[in-house]
Amino acid sequence: MSRQAIPLIVEPEQLEAMASREALLVVDLSKPETYRALHVPGAVHLDFPRLIDTGDAAKGLLPDDASLSRLFSDLGLRADLHVVAYDDEGGGRASRLLWTLDVIGHGHFSLLNGGLHAWANEGHRVSRDPVCATPEDYQVRAGAGPVAEYDYIRGHLDDPDVRLLDARSPGEFAGTDVRAARGGHIPGAVNFEWTRAMDTHRNLRLRPADELRRELETLGITPDREVITYCQTHHRSAHTYIVLRSLGYPRVKGYPGSWSDWGNRPEAPVER
Secondary structure: OOHHHOOOEEOHHHHHHOOOOOOEEEEEOOOHHHHHHOEOOOOEEOOHHHHOEOOOOOOOEOOOHHHHHHHHHHHOOOOOOEEEEEOOOOOHHHHHHHHHHHHOOOOOEEEEOOHHHHHHHOOOOOEOOOOOOOOOOOOOOOOOOOEOOHHHHHHOOOOOOEEEEEOOOHHHHHOOOOOOOOOOEOOOOEEOOHHHHEEHHHOOEEOOHHHHHHHHHHOOOOOOOEEEEEOOOOOHHHHHHHHHHHOOOOOEEEOOOHHHHHOOOOOOOOEO
């Protein structure tokens, strides 16, 4: 299987068949204790907090270029490597890594469908041996990429070509579960809790594409529009970002600060 043929969503049996590829970097974003207990053979572990930055109020911000350069150099990333990421929670942390790679222009990446749940529960070989990455010199020069910040979103609230997709729980969306200075949602946003994309009967794999497309389109999330995903810190909504990408949506962005940014700004309009 050539690098160009590797799909965005990779099944466990596909990853197993690619195990001997040299230009492959498998990254585990499970909890450290889970990685110590079991992981995909050859996978290197990435501590999720290294992927995010925090401000005074906003969490889940995108680290600066220097921090990302250190992170990806330590991880052993090279321009020629295809990254396959997974975690033990359904793909949120892994998707945040893939979104970050998209932001910095490293477009060779995939999500392991179902993550560690599918891999381990379906009898694929696991390892307890830690893998030490071979450090590289990976220099990040992030461009605009698929990022939507506060000012961009505020300027497009009345734009019919832009839709906001809130991946939080219904309680957070309605403002009854308040996790910032104010509760509610960004005006005009629609709610699609991130776990709705998962099939709990198939080890947290993505649900069939045609089902997801129908549900999203009933919410007005159509491929002809730009879609901005957000949650509390662009963790859950990073998964939604990858889901949309896998469905062929051509214009998708993520809001890194998400509600921890918007909900803590006194000047930001809020709906309940």
